[in-house]
Amino acid sequence: xxxxxxxxxxxxxxxxxxxxxxxxxxxxxxxxxxxxxxxxxxxxxxxxxxxxxxxxxxxxxxxxxxxxxxxxxxxxxxxxxxxxxxxxxxxxxxxxxxxxxxxxxxxxxxxxxxxxxxxxxxxxxxxxxxxxxxxxxxxxxxxxxxxxxxxxxxxxxxxxxxxxxxxxxxxxxxxxxxxxxxxxxxxxxxxxxxxxxxxxxxxxxxxxxxxxxxxxxxxxxxxxxxxxxxxxxxxxxxxxxxxxxxxxxxxxxxxxxxxxxxxx
Amino acid sequence: xxxxxxxxxxxxxxxxxxxxxxxxxxxxxxxxxxxxxxxxxxxxxxxxxxxxxxxxxxxxxxxxxxxxxxxxxxxxxxxxxxxxxxxxxxxxxxxxxxxxxxxxxxxxxxxxxxxxxxxxxxxxxxxxxxxxxxxxxxxxxxxxxxxxxxxxxxxxxxxxxxxxxxxxxxxxxxxxxxxxxxxxxxxxxxxxxxxxxxxxxxxxxxxxxxxxxxxxxxxxxxxxxxxxxxxxxxxxxxxxxxxxxxxxxxxxxxxxxxxxxxxxxxxxxxxxxxxxxxxxxxxxxxxxxxxxxxxx
Numbered sequence: 001x002x003x004x005x006x007x008x009x010x011x012x013x014x015x016x017x018x019x020x021x022x023x024x025x026x027x028x029x030x031x032x033x034x035x036x037x038x039x040x041x042x043x044x045x046x047x048x049x050x051x052x053x054x055x056x057x058x059x060x061x062x063x064x065x066x067x068x069x070x071x072x073x074x075x076x077x078x079x080x081x082x083x084x085x086x087x088x089x090x091x092x093x094x095x096x097x098x099x100x101x102x103x104x105x106x107x108x109x110x111x112x113x114x115x116x117x118x119x120x121x122x123x124x125x126x127x128x129x130x131x132x133x134x135x136x137x138x139x140x141x142x143x144x145x146x147x148x149x150x151x152x153x154x155x156x157x158x159x160x161x162x163x164x165x166x167x168x169x170x171x172x173x174x175x176x177x178x179x180x181x182x183x184x185x186x187x188x189x190x191x192x193x194x195x196x197x198x199x200x201x202x203x204x205x206x207x208x209x210x211x212x213x214x215x216x217x218x219x220x221x222x223x224x225x226x227x228x229x230x231x232x233x234x235x236x237x238x239x240x241x242x243x244x245x246x247x248x249x250x251x252x253x254x255x256x257x258x259x260x261x262x263x264x
Numbered sequence: 265x266x267x268x269x270x271x272x273x274x275x276x277x278x279x280x281x282x283x284x285x286x287x288x289x290x291x292x293x294x295x296x297x298x299x300x301x302x303x304x305x306x307x308x309x310x311x312x313x314x315x316x317x318x319x320x321x322x323x324x325x326x327x328x329x330x331x332x333x334x335x336x337x338x339x340x341x342x343x344x345x346x347x348x349x350x351x352x353x354x355x356x357x358x359x360x361x362x363x364x365x366x367x368x369x370x371x372x373x374x375x376x377x378x379x380x381x382x383x384x385x386x387x388x389x390x391x392x393x394x395x396x397x398x399x400x401x402x403x404x405x406x407x408x409x410x411x412x413x414x415x416x417x418x419x420x421x422x423x424x425x426x427x428x429x430x431x432x433x434x435x436x437x438x439x440x441x442x443x444x445x446x447x448x449x450x451x452x453x454x455x456x457x458x459x460x461x462x463x464x465x466x467x468x469x470x471x472x473x474x475x476x477x478x479x480x481x482x483x484x485x486x487x488x489x490x491x492x493x494x495x496x497x498x499x500x501x502x503x504x505x506x507x508x509x510x511x512x513x514x515x516x517x518x519x520x521x522x523x524x525x526x527x528x529x530x531x532x533x534x535x536x537x538x539x540x541x542x543x544x545x546x547x548x549x550x551x552x553x554x555x556x557x558x559x560x
Contacts, residue, residue, distance in 0.1 A: 018341065018370050029367035033356060040355040103351025111317040111347070113340040113368045113411070264319065 018113075027118050034122035035129060038092070048091070048130055052084030053137045061146050071232065077148055078158070078226045079202040081138050082219060085162045086197070088130035089170035090189050093123055097177025097260075098185035107264045120257070124170055131166040135159040150230065157229040165222040168245045171252040172218070178259045218248045269328075270295055270342075270415045270446045271316050276325035278311050278470075285311040287470040288325070293415065298437070298447040300457040302548075303467035304556050309450045310348075312467070313417055316448070317345065329415070341369055344413030346404050348420045348450075354393025358384060358403050361392065362410050369411030381439075382406040383432045397424045405433055415446045422456060434460060454549045464548070468556050478548060484555070487546045488524040491516050492531060493539040504530055516540075 018026075038045055060076040100106045100119075109119055139155050142148040150158075173189060180188045197203065199213050200220035206213065214220045221241040227234040228241070235241075269292040278286040286308045293299050301309050314320045315327040318334030329339040352361060359375045366372030379385045384406050387399055395403065401424055408416060418437070422430040437447060437460055451457055457464055458478055465475040474484060487508065494517050498510040506523030521527045524543055531538055 017338065022370060026367040029364055033353070033360060033364050036360070037353050037355045104347060104349055105351055105353070107319060108345065108347055108350045110319055111340070111345045112365065113337050115368070116337070
């Protein structure tokens, strides 16, 4: 036996009880490495950070920056902010979870004493962090490039609504990730993501005959919340819109967590 | 916990649709022993391990880890796991993986201790995705031991490893056993089982068909192989008492016998020019082949 082998047991206690501080550290460590992984994949991080910002500049400043309609710039800002926070949650959860399932990493974590919710909470934190970064860049562009006239409280309310509003899309992404394979997950996420944006009606008004379909898109409710927060007319009340988003989060989150626990 | 075992399957049946993967299997892992589970593909080895890890639930019977349900996280804090096929995050380095997996345990080893023990210091700061297949197995072994496990599950730990890396893992496994760690090893390399195992359990069709020490298992097959360079014909030797089979491979005559002493005396008496006499007891591979053929 080598000296190094003695280190495996040593005289340290091997109690299976986990102090609260170490449990907290486990959650923090999982979150830290989840974020580190995302940051080490510029191919994943860059599109989510750059695309909403670039599209907002193109449509909100270059194309419609000089529009006579006073609320056009505001509508464009709100729409691209919602668009921006949807992606990290849906793709981050959908693709990462599907890949980890396919590679048995989730199975390994189920076998190891990983805190049950640590992996999902870490991914949620990562998606939320991305949503915060998206909102910082969007608000920066609105303030300093598009010169949008909103109060500090209105900008802050948009940031809070959209960051929290990214959670239903995390749940949808997670749901896809628990069903799809690693290779097919991006396609399935796109299959849900792109129609959801279109059907919500916040970029292009839907034909009147299929107007009802927008109620099937969770993005529609987030957009309505954002409209209410800046005093623009919106469908439903803030409470009813928030309730739909909470329901989507709980429903798809619960379905996904149940499947992860049973099947992995 | 029954009989002080650290892990136990008791009369476990597990079905997948119409297929019965485990059929009333009972198995115990004692403290400080290395139990090797052998069996042909589809014998139920992986299913048995999955039940002990809480990854699947039995249709009947019970699975216990340290006297608790494997679903109990406190029980799993006593174990380390090296799975056969797993893809770790390719962006993270070994040192970071150890930090992450170690955070799940109450008193883990430090990354420095783990890389020293597993001889993986040269891999510590390299991204997992840039490692060779063999190096990835070494990393997975390092992660399996980082929580100071009392019970370690190793599923085909040395597949894809070169001889040097395999010896390092064997050395580490022996050191862990010496320190009181129990190990459940599944492997297709029978020489690995012979080199490491205290006890062997052979599964076939979801049942335990034999269990015992390597010596006890060898004794199950009362057979010795003899080979030599001789002019004697196989047909001539076949009729001798105690000879099970005899065949010629170029200049060598190969004999299987249950009475090697008598056969060797007869060989030496019958051929004065006999050379390169080899006598070998039945190995684990012979036992495995015979037992699993009987069960098939």
